[in-house]
Amino acid sequence: MSEENNLLLEVDNLHTSFFTDAGEVKAVNGVTFNLEKGKTLGIVGESGSGKSVTAYSIMQILAETGRVVEGEIRYKGEDITKWDEKKLSKYRGEKVSIIFQDPMTSLNPVFTIGYQLKEAILLHTNKNKDEAWKRAVEMLTLVGVNEPESRMKQYPFELSGGMRQRVMIAMALCCEPDILIADEPTTALDVTIQAQILELMQDLQKKLGMAIIMVTHDLGVIASMCDEIIVMYGGRVCERGTADDIFYHPAHEYTKGLLRSIPTTENMNERLVPIGGTPINLLNMPKGCAFCPRCENAMKICLEEVPEEYQVGEHHRASCWMNVMDLYESEEAKA
Amino acid sequence: MSENEKKPLLKVEHLKQYFPVSQGFHKIPLKAVDDISFEIMPGETLGLVGESGCGKTTVGRTILRLYEPTAGRIAFEDQVLFDSGELYDEEGNQILDEKGRPKKGRRVEVNMLPYRKKMQMVFQDPYSSLDPRMTVEEIVGEPLDTHHLYKNKKERREKVLSLLETVGLNAEHAMRYAHEFSGGQRQRIGIARALAVNPSFIVCDEAVSALDVSIQAQVLNMFEDLQDKLGIAYLFIAHDLLVVQHISDRIAVMYLGHMMEIADADELMNHPIHPYTLSLLSAIPIPDPETARHSHRIILEGDVPSPLHMPTGCPFRTRCKYATEKCAMERPPLTDRGNGHKCACWNR
Ligand SMILES: Nc1ncnc2c1ncn2[C@@H]1O[C@H](COP(=O)(O)OP(=O)(O)O)[C@@H](O)[C@H]1O
Ligand SMILES: Nc1ncnc2c1ncn2[C@@H]1O[C@H](COP(=O)(O)OP(=O)(O)O)[C@@H](O)[C@H]1O
Ligand code: SF4
Ligand code: SF4
Ligand SMILES: [Mg+2]
Ligand SMILES: [Mg+2]
Numbered sequence: 001m002s003e004e005n006n007l008l009l010e011v012d013n014l015h016t017s018f019f020t021d022a023g024e025v026k027a028v029n030g031v032t033f034n035l036e037k038g039k040t041l042g043i044v045g046e047s048g049s050g051k052s053v054t055a056y057s058i059m060q061i062l063a064e065t066g067r068v069v070e071g072e073i074r075y076k077g078e079d080i081t082k083w084d085e086k087k088l089s090k091y092r093g094e095k096v097s098i099i100f101q102d103p104m105t106s107l108n109p110v111f112t113i114g115y116q117l118k119e120a121i122l123l124h125t126n127k128n129k130d131e132a133w134k135r136a137v138e139m140l141t142l143v144g145v146n147e148p149e150s151r152m153k154q155y156p157f158e159l160s161g162g163m164r165q166r167v168m169i170a171m172a173l174c175c176e177p178d179i180l181i182a183d184e185p186t187t188a189l190d191v192t193i194q195a196q197i198l199e200l201m202q203d204l205q206k207k208l209g210m211a212i213i214m215v216t217h218d219l220g221v222i223a224s225m226c227d228e229i230i231v232m233y234g235g236r237v238c239e240r241g242t243a244d245d246i247f248y249h250p251a252h253e254y255t256k257g258l259l260r261s262i263p264t265t266e267n268m269n270e271r272l273v274p275i276g277g278t279p280i281n282l283l284n285m286p287k288g289c290a291f292c293p294r295c296e297n298a299m300k301i302c303l304e305e306v307p308e309e310y311q312v313g314e315h316h317r318a319s320c321w322m323n324v325m326d327l328y329e330s331e332e333a334k335a
Numbered sequence: 336m337s338e339n340e341k342k343p344l345l346k347v348e349h350l351k352q353y354f355p356v357s358q359g360f361h362k363i364p365l366k367a368v369d370d371i372s373f374e375i376m377p378g379e380t381l382g383l384v385g386e387s388g389c390g391k392t393t394v395g396r397t398i399l400r401l402y403e404p405t406a407g408r409i410a411f412e413d414q415v416l417f418d419s420g421e422l423y424d425e426e427g428n429q430i431l432d433e434k435g436r437p438k439k440g441r442r443v444e445v446n447m448l449p450y451r452k453k454m455q456m457v458f459q460d461p462y463s464s465l466d467p468r469m470t471v472e473e474i475v476g477e478p479l480d481t482h483h484l485y486k487n488k489k490e491r492r493e494k495v496l497s498l499l500e501t502v503g504l505n506a507e508h509a510m511r512y513a514h515e516f517s518g519g520q521r522q523r524i525g526i527a528r529a530l531a532v533n534p535s536f537i538v539c540d541e542a543v544s545a546l547d548v549s550i551q552a553q554v555l556n557m558f559e560d561l562q563d564k565l566g567i568a569y570l571f572i573a574h575d576l577l578v579v580q581h582i583s584d585r586i587a588v589m590y591l592g593h594m595m596e597i598a599d600a601d602e603l604m605n606h607p608i609h610p611y612t613l614s615l616l617s618a619i620p621i622p623d624p625e626t627a628r629h630s631h632r633i634i635l636e637g638d639v640p641s642p643l644h645m646p647t648g649c650p651f652r653t654r655c656k657y658a659t660e661k662c663a664m665e666r667p668p669l670t671d672r673g674n675g676h677k678c679a680c681w682n683r
Binding site: 244 | 555
């Protein structure tokens, strides 16, 4: 019962494609997950795996050539892919907000910080100009911008990278959305500033209670922020589960390879084990498992058929034929 | 022989690189690198870390003399490549004349062309550092042309193919254009090009930073293999500290153009002394949920000051929680704390 009420977002078999001169680019190919109130979900995968396109599909801010071709995105039970622009523009900002790697994607260089914050608040609330101004100052204070009153009069270029990131977060949260999507929010920042921003996001989540979708290629950021994790490869979900499932009991060959290939404090004096081969080309997808051309343990079935998703733990699911083998073998052992 | 092995390949002393920048009608010096000294042994990897803008790239480019140093001394294989002539005593203090002006020795500036063969650089962006209109064979062969490293066309081709093989590419790749390759492959092409002249030293400036982790591991292993096989020394610049620890023998930490700490890689990561290094290390997101749940970030307040408004005394003092009055008065020297672990701090 309570689980039902906590459910904010259901992404159900999402397929998103771009229709280009070179053909249909199937950027997202059957992504499924749920997001509950106040939780942090991580989406991780190498560049081009479809993380951003998944995020943009949820925001409905895809490029003109892109379209959700199959599946549903349900916000509190309603499929937003069926909504008109009017309904969507209320949903964006008030219900779900997004921040990007580059703050200048959200900030306009020719207007002051204060003007932009105020406009965003006026657009989404019934506040009058003075109230909106007050709210903007409040938000800047909340995200740790010092001397907020004078910052309001400054232009984005007058701020440091970390400060601009804070302003973008203030902008995204000024209408207290239920969900904040963060698309590589700290990728361009130094580790010290990254730590500030991650700390800020966790802090704001405690205060405001929003759910976060953290999109990143950085396994360190994922491990330190997320309750649940989705691992993507070639537009598909390889594996999903809790942070402990993914890091301590990976059940997809790609996840295993990914974890072996990163330098950690443990493997410092060992040789890294890279994943062989080259990144995937979406215009030339293998027939079976997307990871097959780079998988050391590929079997015959992997070439032929896309692996189905299997439950491998309480909250842990993986799409790799290896698990079926394991299940099959353990069944056989029992018999 | 063993005498010889103990000699550094590269010795940098009191290196300064100031860039004149306009401020209003005036030109003022931006002190990108301010009095830095270090050594690199043959076949060794020195990692160089620090926040963006702290001067890492400038150090790399200045020791290759892609920039003319403002002051200091650079020696490579016993040959002084550059010496601005300032004199220093044993303790590293500048020697002044009776009138308090820096005493000057002889200025040295050698022709770099022969050394370009021995000292190479690999860049971060495999996309922009390779000419998209050139084939891989042309790109890798170009330095062979510059330094006349073959007798005939056949030998040139053979050399190119063997270089491609060294970095895990093949003959089929030679005829293709750089833009047809993925990021990891382009980085290999850039490395093959750097290897063409048979260098003994390579500056790797964020050379794996733009690559996905699975590909990054391939390239890191390749750097290590090349070092084992060819005895190349690296100055390895990167902002990912775990990557730097993995590949480096020693690590140097820079802040605002100054060297804060330098030590063996594991020693620096496990027993850091400098307050800046401490907070830098605590900020690394560790890819392990259990560690993450129990670790505590030492959050550094604020941003790095502009190098145009360098704090007096210790450059780190505006963000340092150990700062005392002395830190504002005098710049702490880099002192040896045992086993070659050096740190520049008054209070730790
Ligand atoms: N506007 C577009 N037109 C065509 N293809 C696109 C477009 N946007 C993204 N793609 C493709 O979709 C795939 C997934 O991209 P993306 O979601 O951005 O990956 P990432 O995981 O790095 O965020 C990539 O192969 C990319 O080339
Ligand atoms: N050619 C240049 N002219 C003027 N300033 C420069 C130049 N190159 C670098 N700088 C400045 O010098 C400082 C150090 O830069 P850089 O060496 O690129 O740092 P890092 O590589 O550590 O990020 C920065 O403040 C940068 O703006
Ligand atoms: S399904 Fe087969 S090819 Fe794909 S990851 Fe699993 S074992 Fe490898
Ligand atoms: S010298 Fe002073 S300000 Fe600088 S790092 Fe040490 S304690 Fe901090
Ligand atoms: Mg992306
Ligand atoms: Mg740099």
